[in-house]
Amino acid sequence: MSLKVRITIAALIFSLACSGSSTNSAIDYRVFVRVDTVREGVLYRAIPVWCRVEEKGQVVIVSDVLGTVERIYGMEGERVSKGDTLAIIYRGPAYNRAPIISPVSGRVALRLIEEGQPVKEGMPLFIIERGGRKVVKLILPLRYRSRVKVGYPVIFEGKRGRITRVARVAVPQLGGVPAEASVPNVEVGDMGVCYAIWRISDTLKIIPSSALRGDTVFKVVGGKAEAKSVEVKFKDDRGNVGVIGDLKAGDTVVVLGVESLKGGERLVF
Numbered sequence: 385m386s387l388k389v390r391i392t393i394a395a396l397i398f399s400l401a402c403s404g405s406s407t408n409s410a411i412d413y414r415v416f417v418r419v420d421t422v423r424e425g426v427l428y429r430a431i432p433v434w435c436r437v438e439e440k441g442q443v444v445i446v447s448d449v450l451g452t453v454e455r456i457y458g459m460e461g462e463r464v465s466k467g468d469t470l471a472i473i474y475r476g477p478a479y480n481r482a483p484i485i486s487p488v489s490g491r492v493a494l495r496l497i498e499e500g501q502p503v504k505e506g507m508p509l510f511i512i513e514r515g516g517r518k519v520v521k522l523i524l525p526l527r528y529r530s531r532v533k534v535g536y537p538v539i540f541e542g543k544r545g546r547i548t549r550v551a552r553v554a555v556p557q558l559g560g561v562p563a564e565a566s567v568p569n570v571e572v573g574d575m576g577v578c579y580a581i582w583r584i585s586d587t588l589k590i591i592p593s594s595a596l597r598g599d600t601v602f603k604v605v606g607g608k609a610e611a612k613s614v615e616v617k618f619k620d621d622r623g624n625v626g627v628i629g630d631l632k633a634g635d636t637v638v639v640l641g642v643e644s645l646k647g648g649e650r651l652v653f
Contacts (some may be wrong), residue, residue: 413649413650414649414650414651415645415650415651416653417638419636419637419639419653421634421635422589423590424588426588427588427617427618427626430539431525431532431580431581432577433524433560433578433579434523435575436520436521436573436575437519437521437570437572437573437575438518439491439514439518440518440519442493442512442514443512445508445512446509447473447484447509448506449475449505450504451476451479451503452473452500453474453499454473454481455499456471456499457469458486458495459495460494461492462491462492464486466487466488466489468486469484469485470486470509471483471497471509488514491512492510492512496510496511496557508555518571518572520538520540520565520570520578521562522562522565522578523555523560523561523563524561524563524580526559529550529560531582532563533550534548536580536581537581538578539581540578540579541570543569545566545567545568546566548564551563588618588626589629590624592623592624593619593625594623594640595639596614596616596625599615600614601637602645602647603630603635604637604638604651607650608649609645609646609648609651610648611646612630613630614627614629614631615629
């Protein structure tokens with residue numbers, strides 16, 4: 385084969401190679417995905433607490449002396465009259481014993497002390513119920529004392545009511561902060577677990593969990609994938625997640641095919 389023929393064949397091969405390369409680079413690659421719409425949601429948390437229905441008209445009896453409980457007369461459930469002695473506080477050999485006197489008539493709803501227990505000034509000793517309308521009493525865990533507020537929902541035995549009072553100070557003997565709620569159609573003596581509801585966030589966006597790749601969601605903008613960073617606040621058992629980030633209700637996000645995306649790809653859905 386002559387040199388001229390060899391050069392011609394080589395030039396032809398090179399030309400074909402270059403032509404194929406330019407054809408490949410001109411191909412408009414697209415990624416097939418499935419998408420869904422971002423929804424707006426509010427995140428609540430239900431705090432389980434022990435509740436009991438009592439009569440409204442509560443009076444908290446506190447100690448006005450420092451000493452030790454020597455004798456208890458007021459027992460839970462018993463009715464007492466104004467002026468009755470509820471307990472005796474021993475203040476030491478140099479002082480007279482101090483009686484704890486009930487300032488009202490009513491029923492001893494709660495006794496917070498035991499015989500032999502030391503007490504100090506201002507310490508709650510008894511809770512007396514004077515009678516009146518029905519109220520649901522609950523004790524909020526200390527870590528939620530600043531989060532549950534008057535007006536927040538409460539659910540007791542399937543009935544929905546509202547928090548009507550939250551004490552300003554905790555009662556250590558009760559293990560938390562006393563609170564009250566108004567719940568319809570309950571009876572005095574009913575007790576059990578109720579749920580105090582508090583709002584965590586009202587700016588959440590709800591998306592399917594399959595839309596997440598780590599802390600990234602791919603939003604569809606102009607037919608292309610655009611990566612958005614989000615913070616996950618909750619997940620439910622139905623495959624939904626609540627996130628905070630650069631998303632708004634009505635946005636379209638990729639929910640199937642996210643593993644093949646980096647951002648900027650043209651999408652088919």
